[in-house]
Amino acid sequence: xxxxxxxxxxxxxxxxxxxxxxxxxxxxxxxxxxxxxxxxxxxxxxxxxxxxxxxxxxxxxxxxxxxxxxxxxxxxxxxxxxxxx
Numbered sequence: 913x914x915x916x917x918x919x920x921x922x923x924x925x926x927x928x929x930x931x932x933x934x935x936x937x938x939x940x941x942x943x944x945x946x947x948x949x950x951x952x953x954x955x956x957x958x959x960x961x962x963x964x965x966x967x968x969x970x971x972x973x974x975x976x977x978x979x980x981x982x983x984x985x986x987x988x989x990x991x992x993x994x995x996x997x
Contacts, residue, residue: 918954918957918958920950920951920953920954920957921954921967923950924947924950924951924953924954924967924970924974927943927944927946927947927950927974928943928944928947928974930943931943931944931947931974931977940978941978941979942978944974944975944977944978945974945975945978947971947974948971948972948974948975948978949971951967951968951970951971951974952967952968952971954967955967955968955971
C-alpha cells in the first residue's frame with residue numbers, strides 16, 4: 913500500500929466498471945451499491961474538502977444508478993461508430 917493515496921478510490925472505480933459490464937440487473941444493482949459504499953469510504957478518508965465533496969457526489973450517483981438502471985448507462989452511447997474492416 914502506498915502512502916498518501918486513498919485505496920478506496922481505485923476500488924470504487926473498479927466496482928463502477930463491474931456494474932457497467934454486468935449482464936444481470938441484480939448484479940449491476942449490487943455492484944452500484946458497492947461502488948456507492950466505497951465512494952463513501954473514500955470520502956471519509958479524504959482530507960481535501962474538494963475531493964471529499966466530489967466523492968460524496970459520486971456515492972450518491974452510484975446509489976441512484978442502483979435504484980434506476982437507466983441512469984447507469986454509459987454517457988457516450990451515440991459516439992462515433994466503430995470502424996469496420
